[in-house]
Amino acid sequence: MTTPAMTRDRTGALCTIGPAAVFMVGIVGIPLLYIFYVSFNGLHFSFYAYVTLLSSRLFFQSLWSTFETSILATVLSVLLGYPVAIHLARQSPRRRALMMILVLMPFWTSILVKSYAFTIILGRRGLINSALSYLVGHKVALPLLFNKFAVVIGMANYLVPFVIFPVLASLLAIDPALGRAATLMGAHPLRVFRQITLPLSLPGVIAGASSTFIISLGFFVVPALLGGRHDVMLANLVDFYTRETLDWSAAAAIGMCLLAIIGLCGVMAATLRKVRRA
Amino acid sequence: MVHMEKSSTDTDMVAPPDRLRLQDVMVRYGDFLALDNINLAIRPGEFVSLLGPSGSGKSTILNVINGAAHPDGGRVFIDGRDVTAVPARERGLGMVFQNYALLPHMNVFDNIAFPLRIRHWPAERIRQAVTDILHRMGLEGFAHRKPRELSGGQQQRVGIARCLVYSPSIILMDEPLGALDKNMREQMQDEIKALHRATGATFVYVTHDQEEALNLSDRICLMNRGRIEQIGTPQEMYFTPVSEFTATFLGESNILAGRLVAENLFRSECGLSIHVVGRPDIPVGSHAKLLVRPEHVMCVAPAADIPNRFACIVENVNFVGGFIRVAVRGQGGGRLQFKTRAHNDYASLQIDSEIHLGWLASDTVLLPA
Incomplete structure (x- = not known):
């Protein structure tokens, strides 16, 4: 049975989420289906792209490198972002709003430009090495660029806000009376953090870390500019297949593999949560 | 209590x-x-x-x-x-x-x-x-x-x-x-x-x-x-x-503004002369306030022998549970709101009828203005 209220709800939903839904189906859904189609060689159906990948050392190397780099970048982002979120949570709302603009400011610059900036900072004759050379009095050339270190630094630089915001949201949701109550009962600030702040902000950390990780998996520009030959990530491999070997099926298959892995991670996380709840 | x-x-x-x-x-x-x-x-x-x-x-x-x-x-x-x-x-x-x-x-x-x-x-x-x-x-x-x-x-x-x-x-x-x-x-x-x-x-x-x-x-x-x-x-x-402040914050109260004209006599701004209990810190002649709790305001007979008794005309009656609010007009024309303890009799209070309100001098509290 459809009541007038239900009809009204449906109309409301159609108006509010309809446009975005159509847009997403158009620019994500349909291309994704097309990539799926291409990965099986289109009209001449074949598994060859997947067979090629599974027998390619380069693919597994990049896959491993992608996960390793993403995990490192996520961990670094959480370590850097969490204290910032704590600091923001302690400010007055006005000050916090101002500081949040500062947190978002890096987004005003293209990631391409920022990555180039890192080559200036991290290079052999970059800012850091020059400063160190000046300090110690002889030439220092630490290998800071074109390696995993540079990639992780560059990625974390971009990703930290994705940790800060969800963590801040869960910190602000904690009743400040909890800390006051614990302090009055005699708790040291360290205990308050360990037993109250940290566990209650964990949902924000998990949300921030998972979105950071998923964004990391698809990074292209940063490893391309700051990484070395061994730091090829899957997105770079896709680029290689589409531009160098013109093997679109293989490139599409890489995309599908990455999507399948992320999907699997999501299912595993959801199951884990259900098991823990029960 | x-x-x-x-x-x-x-x-x-x-x-x-x-x-x-x-x-x-x-x-x-x-x-x-x-x-x-x-x-x-x-x-x-x-x-x-x-x-x-x-x-x-x-x-x-x-x-x-x-x-x-x-x-x-x-x-x-x-x-x-x-x-x-x-x-x-x-x-x-x-x-x-x-x-x-x-x-x-x-x-x-x-x-x-x-x-x-x-x-x-x-x-x-x-x-x-x-x-x-x-x-x-x-x-x-x-x-x-x-x-x-x-x-x-x-x-x-x-x-x-x-x-x-x-x-x-x-x-x-x-x-x-x-x-x-x-x-x-x-x-x-x-x-x-x-x-x-x-x-x-x-x-x-x-x-x-x-x-x-x-x-x-x-x-x-x-x-x-x-x-x-x-x-x-x-x-x-x-x-x-x-x-x-204390009088009005705790419990219900009737507050009258006026002046202490003699040691035990208070004259309200609306012209009532009220017998009160004096207070050493409020000298005769100074402005003061007078508190009478609603439960001490009685509806009395016209000839009742009580020091503070006033004839007045009922203007409005509000029944609000434990007490009632009666708006009255005094003989001098001054208007007053009185809270008094609710009682079945008050249900018969007619607007424009004359009533006599009264209270004891010992039930009044002088307050500084």
Whole structure:
């Protein structure tokens, strides 16, 4: 049975989420289906792209490198972002709003430009090495660029806000009376953090870390500019297949593999949560 | 309302040392003087309510005591020791919060065990103490529930249990019943009263609810704009208020403005001459206010032999439960609102009819203007 209220709800939903839904189906859904189609060689159906990948050392190397780099970048982002979120949570709302603009400011610059900036900072004759050379009095050339270190630094630089915001949201949701109550009962600030702040902000950390990780998996520009030959990530491999070997099926298959892995991670996380709840 | 067993102040031979003392405490928020020269001494085992409208400074006093606010002037003493600079966690206080402040990720047992684990009690002793207090608060069987699975009243019982379990000598309560419905509030008042008697701890109780303060307290400290307006037993506060603020904040009141024309005679601005009981601090000839409680205003016969009797015309009658509000016009034409105790007879009060209102001189209280 459809009541007038239900009809009204449906109309409301159609108006509010309809446009975005159509847009997403158009620019994500349909291309994704097309990539799926291409990965099986289109009209001449074949598994060859997947067979090629599974027998390619380069693919597994990049896959491993992608996960390793993403995990490192996520961990670094959480370590850097969490204290910032704590600091923001302690400010007055006005000050916090101002500081949040500062947190978002890096987004005003293209990631391409920022990555180039890192080559200036991290290079052999970059800012850091020059400063160190000046300090110690002889030439220092630490290998800071074109390696995993540079990639992780560059990625974390971009990703930290994705940790800060969800963590801040869960910190602000904690009743400040909890800390006051614990302090009055005699708790040291360290205990308050360990037993109250940290566990209650964990949902924000998990949300921030998972979105950071998923964004990391698809990074292209940063490893391309700051990484070395061994730091090829899957997105770079896709680029290689589409531009160098013109093997679109293989490139599409890489995309599908990455999507399948992320999907699997999501299912595993959801199951884990259900098991823990029960 | 009368609880004689508590008003032992007049039988105390020697005053014991103060459990808690605020001396010349001042707190300033920018230009706003939140607390202005507060002096307050609380004896061991006393139940003192800090009563007042919002913004009067009652919560600020609590925050000064518990270390959440630092006074800009003055000192705080606990058992004679100056704790003004001692951090909150070392003051050894207990506190019950309006919104319970239970740890949402811990069950009832762990919430109550929290202060004991801070004190590094052995596990077996903690289990015993928590079990005992759960039993005492009627919370058996709830040990493994999360706070969100409990009703408001049950959550506040957990909050109180968590406070009592480590036996602090001073227990601060910040509007602990403020989030509960009326029936639960009354029930919890009785429980808090019983706990106060059973523990012998010193209670400092913040509330804006005069009934709660009157019912629970040994003494009430009435706050007004950052100052102590009056401090005394509930009876003193109700029957001998020192100011119009106290008179109107506690209970229902009729206040008349006027002048004291003779030692025992008050002339109201609306022209009534009223026999009163004089007060040494209000000289004859000065402006003053007069308080008559609604329950003392009687509807009397036209020829009644009573010193204060006035004929007037009923203009309006409002029945509001325990008392009625009668708007009357006096002979001089002055208009007055009188609150008087509700009674079946008043239902027959006719608009435009003449009635005679009266009260005894001993039922009046002179207040400074």
